[in-house]
Amino acid sequence: MKNTDSSSSKQRLLSGNEAIALGAWEAGVRYAAAYPGTPSTEILPALAGYAGVTAEWASNEKVALDAVIGASFAGGRALAAMKHVGVNVASDSLMSLSYTGVGAGLVLVSADDPGAFSSQNEQDNRHYARFGKFPCLEPSDSQEAKDYTAFGFDLSERFDTPVMVRSTTRLSHSKSPVLVSMPDAGREPVPLAPFERKPQKYVMIPAYARMRHPEVEARMEALADYAETCPLNRIEWGDKGVGIVTDGMAYHYAREIFDGFSFLKLGMVYPLPERMIREFAAQVDRLVVVEELDPFIEEQVRAWGLDVVGKDVFPRTGELTLGRVREGARAAGFPVGETPREPASVATLRIPQRPPALCPGCPHRSVYFNLRKLKLLVSGDIGCYAIGVLPPFEEMDMLVSMGASIGMAHGAKQAGCPDDIVATIGDSTFFHTGLPELASTIYNEGNTCTMILDNRTTAMTGGQNHPGTGVTLQGETTRQIDIEAVVRAMGVEDLWVVDAMDVEGVEHAIREAVAVEGRPSVVLVNGECVFVPGFERRPVAMVDEEVCNGCGFCFRVGCPAILKSDEVDERSERPKAVIDPMLCTGCTVCLQVCPRGAIYEIESEEA
Amino acid sequence: MQDTINFLFVGVGGQGILTASDIAAGVGLEGGYQAKKSEVHGFSQRGGVVESHVRWGEDVGSPTAEKGTVDFLIALEVMESARWIDWLRAGGAVLINRQRIAPMTVTAGDAVYPSEEEILEVVKGRTEDVSWVDGLAIAKEVGDTRMTNTVILGALSTRLEVEPEVWLRVIERRVPPRYAEMNRRAFEEGRRAVG
Numbered sequence: 001m002k003n004t005d006s007s008s009s010k011q012r013l014l015s016g017n018e019a020i021a022l023g024a025w026e027a028g029v030r031y032a033a034a035y036p037g038t039p040s041t042e043i044l045p046a047l048a049g050y051a052g053v054t055a056e057w058a059s060n061e062k063v064a065l066d067a068v069i070g071a072s073f074a075g076g077r078a079l080a081a082m083k084h085v086g087v088n089v090a091s092d093s094l095m096s097l098s099y100t101g102v103g104a105g106l107v108l109v110s111a112d113d114p115g116a117f118s119s120q121n122e123q124d125n126r127h128y129a130r131f132g133k134f135p136c137l138e139p140s141d142s143q144e145a146k147d148y149t150a151f152g153f154d155l156s157e158r159f160d161t162p163v164m165v166r167s168t169t170r171l172s173h174s175k176s177p178v179l180v181s182m183p184d185a186g187r188e189p190v191p192l193a194p195f196e197r198k199p200q201k202y203v204m205i206p207a208y209a210r211m212r213h214p215e216v217e218a219r220m221e222a223l224a225d226y227a228e229t230c231p232l233n234r235i236e237w238g239d240k241g242v243g244i245v246t247d248g249m250a251y252h253y254a255r256e257i258f259d260g261f262s263f264l265k266l267g268m269v270y271p272l273p274e275r276m277i278r279e280f281a282a283q284v285d286r287l288v289v290v291e292e293l294d295p296f297i298e299e300q301v302r303a304w305g306l307d308v309v310g311k312d313v314f315p316r317t318g319e320l321t322l323g324r325v326r327e328g329a330r331a332a333g334f335p336v337g338e339t340p341r342e343p344a345s346v347a348t349l350r351i352p353q354r355p356p357a358l359c360p361g362c363p364h365r366s367v368y369f370n371l372r373k374l375k376l377l378v379s380g381d382i383g384c385y386a387i388g389v390l391p392p393f394e395e396m397d398m399l400v401s402m403g404a405s406i407g408m409a410h411g412a413k414q415a416g417c418p419d420d421i422v423a424t425i426g427d428s429t430f431f432h433t434g435l436p437e438l439a440s441t442i443y444n445e446g447n448t449c450t451m452i453l454d455n456r457t458t459a460m461t462g463g464q465n466h467p468g469t470g471v472t473l474q475g476e477t478t479r480q481i482d483i484e485a486v487v488r489a490m491g492v493e494d495l496w497v498v499d500a501m502d503v504e505g506v507e508h509a510i511r512e513a514v515a516v517e518g519r520p521s522v523v524l525v526n527g528e529c530v531f532v533p534g535f536e537r538r539p540v541a542m543v544d545e546e547v548c549n550g551c552g553f554c555f556r557v558g559c560p561a562i563l564k565s566d567e568v569d570e571r572s573e574r575p576k577a578v579i580d581p582m583l584c585t586g587c588t589v590c591l592q593v594c595p596r597g598a599i600y601e602i603e604s605e606e607a
Numbered sequence: 608m609q610d611t612i613n614f615l616f617v618g619v620g621g622q623g624i625l626t627a628s629d630i631a632a633g634v635g636l637e638g639g640y641q642a643k644k645s646e647v648h649g650f651s652q653r654g655g656v657v658e659s660h661v662r663w664g665e666d667v668g669s670p671t672a673e674k675g676t677v678d679f680l681i682a683l684e685v686m687e688s689a690r691w692i693d694w695l696r697a698g699g700a701v702l703i704n705r706q707r708i709a710p711m712t713v714t715a716g717d718a719v720y721p722s723e724e725e726i727l728e729v730v731k732g733r734t735e736d737v738s739w740v741d742g743l744a745i746a747k748e749v750g751d752t753r754m755t756n757t758v759i760l761g762a763l764s765t766r767l768e769v770e771p772e773v774w775l776r777v778i779e780r781r782v783p784p785r786y787a788e789m790n791r792r793a794f795e796e797g798r799r800a801v802g
Binding site: 011013115117141169170173174175176177249251252253255256321322323326339340341348349350351352353354355356357359391392555558560562563564575 | 632644645646654656668671676690710712713714715720725
């Protein structure tokens with residue numbers, strides 16, 4: 001897969017995600033869909049910039065994959081992108097897609113998150129390839145990310161299979177040089193031929209599914225054969241004292257630490273090239289597998305009866321690093337050099353942490369301030385509002401996956417939980433999987449209060465649009481789905497619609513909604529995220545030092561713009577509050593909670 | 608791989624660390640090296656710590672350096688220099704932008720922001736090569752506080768063999784045209800600040 005330089009090509013630094021998008025475009029992808037999720041989010045915006053591709057945000061990952069399956073069946077190359085846990089959502093379709101196979105090439109990008117930098121777990125999605133019986137390609141840098149993605153479409157068509165391209169946070173968010181040549185940027189797609197009807201292939205009723213299963217097994221055998229000659233798997237001979245089998249980003253760590261030894265770099269990690277690995281193993285004194293997270297390669301190699309050093313010395317949890325690979329290698333007695341010397345004694349200084357906080361002006365602030373005040377049980381969801389579990393709110397009791405807030409709250413009540421329980425869910429998450437959860441709660445007459453925190457964007461991942469924003473991935477106006485109308489249409493009569501910046505109004509709504517007996521209630525909290533384009537700052541708030549007595553109540557709203565002043569109140573001997581006018585957006589939440597009326601708004605020119 | 612030059616940019620979300628490290632990686636590539644950079648975003652934009660690795664070399668493998676091998680630790684925020692000092696190789700260079708951003712733990716009164724002396728003591732445990740740059744103040748003089756990271760890049764550039772023209776070319780490509788001239792001045796002031 002080594003690219004040869006040509007006069008029309010130029011090296012550019014691309015992130016793994018940008019390179020995946022470029023590879024898909026070069027392979028002639030016609031349709032792409034995704035739900036935003038770190039670290040996969042940037043793939044679709046990058047693809048949306050290319051001519052001849054229809055790229056869309058879907059309301060969730062299953063919806064994205066379903067649309068991509070349809071595009072493939074219709075004869076257009078198609079790509080779905082999602083974070084690792086998103087594949088769980090899409091997996092219902094994915095498992096049967098393995099049976100149907102594809103029309104035109106289909107690539108599923110799974111961006112895993114070893115280290116759980118921005119995720120609820122660090123599951124290893126290479127297992128999906130084995131579980132679902134389809135190939136998995138694993139690039140190690142941006143050049144490979146581009147090449148493997150393009151290659152994946154050919155592989156998909158050649159073997160009539162979905163192909164998973166697995167990235168990780170480190171790859172998706174690293175930049176490395178890619179040879180880029182883009183002569184035909186204005187490409188127009190050739191119209192598709194009429195749909196070719198193949199019900200026995202595409203309609204998975206039990207009778208046809210049973211017919212397809214042997215095809216899947218035959219395909220996997222053919223792919224295992226192919227793996228032996230697949231150009232993505234390569235051996236780099238060096239000192240044969242140690243032979244390292246490795247994949248993805250782990251390859252780079254291993255290559256630096258085991259400098260000079262022999263490597264078998266797997267670009268296709270499923271199915272594995274058994275003969276190639278056996279022959280490699282036979283020629284080296286000691287065989288090592290260096291891979292991130294689970295012993296996915298190692299367990300298969302062990303099953304063939306080969307002796308291997310692996311997870312007995314390398315960690316199963318967290319992201320690998322050069323340091324962790326060196327530690328493991330040294331523990332196994334390999335001659336890999338000393339760990340760089342640690343400094344003498346620097347641990348004397350306690351350096352304050354920087355925990356994430358709700359931004360100044362965040363519409364979630366009044367919600368968690370009030371939930372804490374009312375001491376309610378809170379079932380949380382995926383989004384910025386997960387910060388509600390941290391100080392100063394510490395007001396979240398469960399969080400598992402997208403949309404789960406509503407179902408968990410419902411189940412807790414149905415099981416007989418005596419506490420009042422509130423589910424908090426964002427607008428994008430509501431469209432993702434909140435809708436069916438709410439439907440089930442309404443249907444079963446659950447006695448929960450669901451708070452939908454509508455900040456008009458998918459904030460956590462950097463502000464992507466969704467069905468409730470009225471704007472597409474390309475920034476064009478589209479039909480906007482009205483959450484209030486949806487909730488009413490679902491039959492919820494106990495519905496309160498409040499302004500997020502009205503602290504008392506939010507409190508009042510929660511109190512009334514929680515008091516509803518025998519049926520579900522909903523509080524819709526409207527307030528734009530400060531990162532929504534066109535968000536308008538209001539006149540900033542200021543603290544009147546004469547009036548402030550350092551009671552500290554305003555600090556409980558957890559706003560980064562409210563600082564402790566050097567001024568200390570004489571009587572309470574506590575620091576007064578001061579507001580940083582550079583950070584304040586004028587949301588007035590602090591002004592509303594100040595018991596002494598010491599905070600006031602000023603005209604912006606004074607600030 | 609022994610000849611790799613390792614940079615670690617650290618600071619706080621919103622300081623332009625990702626742009627600065629993008630530029631540094633671009634300069635490496637333009638200056639004839641292979642270059643890689645790596646960062647982790649996500650929660651970090653909500654006031655958290657931001658770290659970004661950049662590596663230049665003939666054959667760069669891992670996009671992140673090994674702890675204890677960083678040649679240049681560039682702290683856009685004062686306290687972060689101490690937090691990340693273990694990553695520096697003994698005798699490596701530290702460049703600190705004289706700007707303090709108190710985290711919520713400090714503003715809420717649960718923690719104390721360390722003094723400059725305390726921070727310096729930690730840093731000096733690893734290296735004597737410490738340069739302070741009044742990046743924020745210089746950027747203000749140049750006309751925009753957002754130029755801080757360009758000032759710092761200017762200061763950093765004096766320690767490297769790549770010609771200043773290459774830095775300026777990469778910076779110009781990376782910033783909006785109307786800010787190109789201001790960035791050029793910020794870069795040159797940064798060079799002067801440590802020159």
